[in-house]
Amino acid sequence: AQGRMVPGFFRIARASALPARFCALLAIVAAAPSAGQNTERVLSLEEAIKLFTAHNPSLRVLLADVDAVSGLARQAAAWPNPEVSFTDEPAFGLLPSSRETTVAVGWRIEWPGLRMARIAAAEQSLAAERDRASADSLRLLLSVIYAYIDAASRAERTAISADAAAAARQAEEFLARQFDEGEIAGLELHRMRVERAHYENELATAEAETRAARMRLAHRVHPDGAVTSFVPVDRLEGIPEAPPLEDLLLSIATLRYDLRALRQDAAAAGATVRESRLFWFPRPTMRGGLKRGTDGMSGLYASASISLPVMNRYRGTIQYRTAQLRAAEYRLLLAERRAEAELRQAYDRYISLRDRMETVGNELVSEATAAVRSVRVSFDEGEAMIQDVLDAALIFREARLARHDMMAALWVAYFDVLHAAGRPFPTSFH
Numbered sequence: 001a002q003g004r005m006v007p008g009f010f011r012i013a014r015a016s017a018l019p020a021r022f023c024a025l026l027a028i029v030a031a032a033p034s035a036g037q038n039t040e041r042v043l044s045l046e047e048a049i050k051l052f053t054a055h056n057p058s059l060r061v062l063l064a065d066v067d068a069v070s071g072l073a074r075q076a077a078a079w080p081n082p083e084v085s086f087t088d089e090p091a092f093g094l095l096p097s098s099r100e101t102t103v104a105v106g107w108r109i110e111w112p113g114l115r116m117a118r119i120a121a122a123e124q125s126l127a128a129e130r131d132r133a134s135a136d137s138l139r140l141l142l143s144v145i146y147a148y149i150d151a152a153s154r155a156e157r158t159a160i161s162a163d164a165a166a167a168a169r170q171a172e173e174f175l176a177r178q179f180d181e182g183e184i185a186g187l188e189l190h191r192m193r194v195e196r197a198h199y200e201n202e203l204a205t206a207e208a209e210t211r212a213a214r215m216r217l218a219h220r221v222h223p224d225g226a227v228t229s230f231v232p233v234d235r236l237e238g239i240p241e242a243p244p245l246e247d248l249l250l251s252i253a254t255l256r257y258d259l260r261a262l263r264q265d266a267a268a269a270g271a272t273v274r275e276s277r278l279f280w281f282p283r284p285t286m287r288g289g290l291k292r293g294t295d296g297m298s299g300l301y302a303s304a305s306i307s308l309p310v311m312n313r314y315r316g317t318i319q320y321r322t323a324q325l326r327a328a329e330y331r332l333l334l335a336e337r338r339a340e341a342e343l344r345q346a347y348d349r350y351i352s353l354r355d356r357m358e359t360v361g362n363e364l365v366s367e368a369t370a371a372v373r374s375v376r377v378s379f380d381e382g383e384a385m386i387q388d389v390l391d392a393a394l395i396f397r398e399a400r401l402a403r404h405d406m407m408a409a410l411w412v413a414y415f416d417v418l419h420a421a422g423r424p425f426p427t428s429f430h
Contacts (some may be wrong), residue, residue: 033342076122104289128264255422
């Protein structure tokens with residue numbers, strides 16, 4: 001598997017004239033991670049995404065926001081309520097005791113153009129809120145994926161550090177026996193003890209960072225759950241292949257939810273402008289009812305009233321909403337340019353890491369293995385000192401760490417490209 005030490009290295013060590021325990025120093029960066037050291041719940045990337053989707057409260061906040069705007073859109077389609085009036089007043093006439101009773105129903109007529117513009121603005125605002133919620137949910141999901149990659153990466157580094165510390169302890173024990181037998185000087189033993197203390201300190205630091213990364217992953221996935229630490233089971237393997245940049249640029253405007261939301265905002269602003277331009281148009285109120293008097297006179301009646309746009313033609317409202325429309329269009333234009341720049345930058349970083357991984361990444365471990373072989377031969381012939389052995393072991397360890405860090409950075413860059421292009425995220429690292 002990628003990222004693991006070449007199997008032939010252990011055969012090289014066993015074939016060496018060095019004792020087996022001392023050769024273990026050259027295997028400081030043994031590939032297999034230590035098992036059975038924790039009892040946390042393990043989960044794959046796919047399981048992490050499912051848990052996040054089902055239980056994360058941040059998503060429920062987004063859904064509540066969408067539901068709130070949905071209520072406003074529903075209200076925008078409501079018709080005005082009718083008005084019922086009742087009056088009972090004296091009728092001034094020949095009889096002092098005569099009275100007049102009126103029961104009437106009134107309704108304000110709303111012109112179809114005004115109503116349709118208001119409904120269109122509300123529906124466009126609802127569509128924009130849904131797209132915004134989708135964009136925010138993808139950003140939250142991307143933070144979960146980042147946390148998963150970080151936890152998986154730190155676990156791999158911890159495994160390398162654990163093997164380094166174990167090999168250093170074995171080498172120290174061997175050199176202590178060599179010192180007791182008078183075959184080496186005390187300086188070499190003291191140097192090995194310093195090296196062993198250095199690896200033990202690195203292991204303790206790596207373990208603490210791994211625990212913190214696993215807790216961050218649990219907080220991202222299921223903050224109100226009972227499990228406070230998740231252990232990633234998926235390893236960062238393989239080289240991800242992103243689609244060509246030209247294909248991504250062609251579909252970015254339709255696939256990115258934040259751009260779609262801004263486009264819907266501009267459409268909603270245009271609808272509000274059309275609505276405000278109809279505000280000044282006279283809207284009549286029709287009334288009709290029954291009038292009855294104590295003198296026996298009764299009958300139906302009808303009336304109409306209309307507002308005259310003399311003092312207020314809503315010019316300020318039209319100016320305000322027109323300016324909002326221009327601002328929404330400018331925001332969309334700037335966001336499209338920024339999104340294209342973000343995609344190009346993310347893709348450039350991805351290509352750079354992919355090329356380095358395909359060329360330098362695989363050479364790191366092979367070159368370090370060649371250094372180990374060279375030191376083994378020199379030590380067998382008495383031409384290399386213990387410090388040369390330590391240097392070769394350090395080179396091999398650092399090569400594996402560098403390759404692993406490059407692999408983690410490549411997967412982060414790959415997900416950055418997908419997010420910048422609005423493409424769906426994979427649920428594994430294969």
